[in-house]
Amino acid sequence: MVGIISYGAYIPRYRIKIEEIARVWGANGTEIARGLGVFEKALPDMDEDTITISVEAARAAMARRKVDPADIGAVYVGSESHPYAVKPTAVTVGEAIGATPVMTAADYEFACKAGTAAVQTSMGLVKSGMVNCAVAVGADVAQGEPGDALEYTAAAGGAALIIGNDDPIAEINHTCSFTTDTPDFWRRENKPYPRHGGRFTGEPAYFKHVIGASKMMLEKMGTKPSDYTYAVFHQPNGKFPTQAASMLGFSMEQIKPGLAVTYLGNTYSGASMVGLSAVLDIAKPGDRIFMTSYGSGSGSDSFDITVTDVINSDLFNRDAAPTVSDLLADKKIVDYAVYAKHKGKVVMME
Amino acid sequence: MSVARFWRKQQNRYNLIGNQCTVCGKYFYPPRGFCPVCRRDGKIVEHQFKGTGKVVTFSIIRSSSGNFKLLTPYVLAIIELDEGSRLTTHLVCDIDKVYIGMPVKRVFRKLGEEGSSGAIFYGTKFVPA
Known part of the structure; x- marks a missing residue:
C-alpha cells in the first residue's frame, strides 16, 4: 500500500x-x-x-x-x-x-x-x-x-x-479534500506581505474547511476520534488546532505531540507536515494518525495514516536525522x- | 560570477562531488584533472565526499563587502574532510564557539546572489557536527 x-x-x-x-x-x-x-x-x-x-x-x-x-x-x-x-x-x-x-x-x-x-x-x-x-x-x-x-x-x-x-513506515489508508473559494488570506503578485481577513480567517475559513475535511474522512473510514493515537491539524497558532480538535472530539493528549507551533510558530506550508514529523518521531507500530491541513483560499486535505512495523526495522533508522x-x-x-x-x-x- | 560558470560546478558545490586517484588513494576537492602525485600514471574517478570533517584553522571576518556584508562577523575556515582533502569554506557557527579540531558537517546554504533580480547561488557550507 x-x-x-x-x-x-x-x-x-x-x-x-x-x-x-x-x-x-x-x-x-x-x-x-x-x-x-x-x-x-x-x-x-x-x-x-x-x-x-x-x-x-x-x-x-x-x-x-x-x-x-x-x-x-x-x-x-x-x-x-x-x-x-x-x-x-x-x-x-x-x-x-x-x-x-x-x-x-x-x-x-x-x-x-x-x-x-x-x-x-x-x-x-x-x-x-x-x-x-x-x-x-x-x-x-x-x-x-x-x-x-x-x-x-x-x-x-x-x-x-x-x-x-x-x-x-506508515501506510496512508486514505486522503480526501474539502475546497472552496474563500478569500480569507492572500498575497498579490510582487507584494512582499500577505493580507488577511482578520477574524474572517477563523469560522468561515479555517474551521469550516478543517472540520469539513475531517468529518468527511471519519465518515468515509467509519472511524471515530478515539480510534486514533494522534491527531495533527494545521497550526497557524496554538488556539485554532486545539479548538478544531475539541469540536471534532479529539483530546489534548492526541494532539499535543504534533503541536509544534508553540515554540516554532506557523511555518505555513510546513506547519502540518512538521507536526506530522513530530508524531512520527515517537510513533510505534500500529499507531493510527489523523492529519488535516489547511490552506487559505481555501482548502483542507485530510489523511488517515497507520504506522507499520517497518518504523522499527533495519530498513529505517529514525536516529539518522534530528527529531x-x-x-x-x-x-x-x-x-x-x-x-x-x-x-x-x-x-x-x- | 556568471550563471554558466556557477552551473558548471553546481554538482561539486551542492553535493561535494570531488575525485580520487585510485592508484595512490588521494582524494581531491575541488576535483582535479589529474593526480599531482601519480601524474600520468594516476587514474582519477569521481567521489562524493561524506560531508564530515574537522577545522584545520580559521579566521573571523569582521569587515566584508558585497554578498558577505550582512553576514559579518562570520567564520572562514579551512576544513579537512574525513577522506583527507581540504577546502576553504564558510563555517556557520557562533564566532566564540569555533576552535581548531572542531568536528563539522555539511549543510546546504545560499552562497550568494546577483542582486535582487539575478540568479541565486546555492551550495555547501559547514556547521558544528
Whole structure:
C-alpha cells in the first residue's frame, strides 16, 4: 500500500520571543503569546531560504532510509515563499539529493496546505505506478508585515515525506479534500506581505474547511476520534488546532505531540507536515494518525495514516536525522533588530 | 560570477562531488584533472565526499563587502574532510564557539546572489557536527 517510506524535518536555529516582537510595537506580549498559544518563532539564518530548508528536510529523509535517488521519479515542493517567482525550488531539491535528471518536478502554492497537496500528487503517481518514489516537501520562510498580527507567528521551517509503495513506515489508508473559494488570506503578485481577513480567517475559513475535511474522512473510514493515537491539524497558532480538535472530539493528549507551533510558530506550508514529523518521531507500530491541513483560499486535505512495523526495522533508522524536538531545542534567541536583519527588513544599497 | 560558470560546478558545490586517484588513494576537492602525485600514471574517478570533517584553522571576518556584508562577523575556515582533502569554506557557527579540531558537517546554504533580480547561488557550507 502507498505510504510514507521516510520523513525529515528542518528548523533554522534562530528564534525570537513573541514578547520581543510585541515590545517593538508597544503591545502586551504576555497577553498576545498566551492568546495565540505561541511563545517563540523560528527565523532563518542570513543564508537560509525555502530552498535550503527544503533541501535539508529532504536530506534528513534520505538519511533515515537507504533510498536509491534513481528511484525518485518526482519532487514537489509546496511553499508560499519560493525564492524565485519563475524557476522551481523542486529542481534544486532534486539536484541536491541526487535524483536528477530522470524525474518530474514542480512547485506548488496553496497557502499553508501546498505541502500536503504535494503529498497527494505524490500518492497518485506512486499508486498509478508512474514513479517508484516521490518526494513531497512543505516549507516556508513565512511572511508577515511588520506590526501585523501575522508577524507574531510567521516562522521558518519545513518537512519532507518520501512517498512510496515498498515497505512504508506508515501506510496512508486514505486522503480526501474539502475546497472552496474563500478569500480569507492572500498575497498579490510582487507584494512582499500577505493580507488577511482578520477574524474572517477563523469560522468561515479555517474551521469550516478543517472540520469539513475531517468529518468527511471519519465518515468515509467509519472511524471515530478515539480510534486514533494522534491527531495533527494545521497550526497557524496554538488556539485554532486545539479548538478544531475539541469540536471534532479529539483530546489534548492526541494532539499535543504534533503541536509544534508553540515554540516554532506557523511555518505555513510546513506547519502540518512538521507536526506530522513530530508524531512520527515517537510513533510505534500500529499507531493510527489523523492529519488535516489547511490552506487559505481555501482548502483542507485530510489523511488517515497507520504506522507499520517497518518504523522499527533495519530498513529505517529514525536516529539518522534530528527529531523535531532536537531541532526545537537547538536554538539561539535574538532580539528584534537581529530578526529584522535576518528577515531582510533592513534596506541596503545594491 | 556568471550563471554558466556557477552551473558548471553546481554538482561539486551542492553535493561535494570531488575525485580520487585510485592508484595512490588521494582524494581531491575541488576535483582535479589529474593526480599531482601519480601524474600520468594516476587514474582519477569521481567521489562524493561524506560531508564530515574537522577545522584545520580559521579566521573571523569582521569587515566584508558585497554578498558577505550582512553576514559579518562570520567564520572562514579551512576544513579537512574525513577522506583527507581540504577546502576553504564558510563555517556557520557562533564566532566564540569555533576552535581548531572542531568536528563539522555539511549543510546546504545560499552562497550568494546577483542582486535582487539575478540568479541565486546555492551550495555547501559547514556547521558544528
